[in-house]
Amino acid sequence: MFLNHFEYVAPNTPAETLELVGRLGSKAKILAGGTDLLIVMKTKAISPEYLIDINGVEEFKGIVYEEGKGAVISTNTKLADIQYSEEIKAKYPALAYAAGEVGSSQVRHMASLGGNSCNASPAAETPTPLVALGAKVTLESLSGERELPLEEFILGVRKLDLAEGEMLTKFTLPEPAEKSACRYAYMGRRDTMEIDCVNMAVNIELDSDGETVKNVKLVMGSVYPRPLVSQEVPALLVGQKLSEELIEKAAAAAQGEAKPIDDIRASAEYRREIVKVLARRLLKETYQAAKGV
Numbered sequence: 086m087f088l089n090h091f092e093y094v095a096p097n098t099p100a101e102t103l104e105l106v107g108r109l110g111s112k113a114k115i116l117a118g119g120t121d122l123l124i125v126m127k128t129k130a131i132s133p134e135y136l137i138d139i140n141g142v143e144e145f146k147g148i149v150y151e152e153g154k155g156a157v158i159s160t161n162t163k164l165a166d167i168q169y170s171e172e173i174k175a176k177y178p179a180l181a182y183a184a185g186e187v188g189s190s191q192v193r194h195m196a197s198l199g200g201n202s203c204n205a206s207p208a209a210e211t212p213t214p215l216v217a218l219g220a221k222v223t224l225e226s227l228s229g230e231r232e233l234p235l236e237e238f239i240l241g242v243r244k245l246d247l248a249e250g251e252m253l254t255k256f257t258l259p260e261p262a263e264k265s266a267c268r269y270a271y272m273g274r275r276d277t278m279e280i281d282c283v284n285m286a287v288n289i290e291l292d293s294d295g296e297t298v299k300n301v302k303l304v305m306g307s308v309y310p311r312p313l314v315s316q317e318v319p320a321l322l323v324g325q326k327l328s329e330e331l332i333e334k335a336a337a338a339a340q341g342e343a344k345p346i347d348d349i350r351a352s353a354e355y356r357r358e359i360v361k362v363l364a365r366r367l368l369k370e371t372y373q374a375a376k377g378v
Contacts, residue, residue, distance in 0.1 A: 089132040097141050107227040107250040109135050115252060117161045117197035121204040145254065148172060155260040160199030160253050167198060176261055179214040179269035179286050186210055186271065199253050202235065205243045208281045212239060213306040214269045216314060217286035220258050226251040241310040265290035266374035268367050272359045282351035283307050283359040287367040289375045296376065298322045303364060308343035308356055315339050327372045336364035
């Protein structure tokens, strides 16, 4: 399996990058970590005429956290940097955990957060907690920039709301609400080096009494062409104090919303069962964490 012939360009500034992206358009692909892109190129699923290597652009790397405002993570920040960031582990532990479960250590030191979303794989690890945390993406071009929620950016398998000449430059995460918590879990055929057959993130915010659910966001991965945000779970849980019975109803509701497929990693039937298991577990864990227990 060989790569197609292409021209390699390596800009040094955001302005140079945006000029190349605008001028080359659909003929080019952006190379960050390359852990997904090069594999797809080897299978001949895509054959770009140009690769724009952004690893020399320092402005596309890094994590900036500001107390009370949240975090900004640049597109080419490596997953290992997110995994080990003290700010991310403290404020967004679900994201740090998900980043640390991607592939091997070698992969995590190459793969970028932007690439993990732009690859638009239903089984991708980090989009699920990012969506649960309310992350927004900034898309830039020569004509300006726009911002939208990550769940609106990823449209389906290998499909993005990305116009020609645009590129994703950063993720913005809001400051976590008081009395809130977010947790992530996944299931695969083995413990390591495995693509998830189901993953899930739950974010719960409690009311001032520390027990009543004010907001809840449950997001499922690998059971739909894009990160699937549950509509049924908030309808059941907002305004309620969680009980075993209510959690069981919510888990069943999430299971009913999932639309998985059969593939080499798992059957649709198995995935549906795992959705219920993970939803039950995460709702309990996240609720207790939000309560400070």
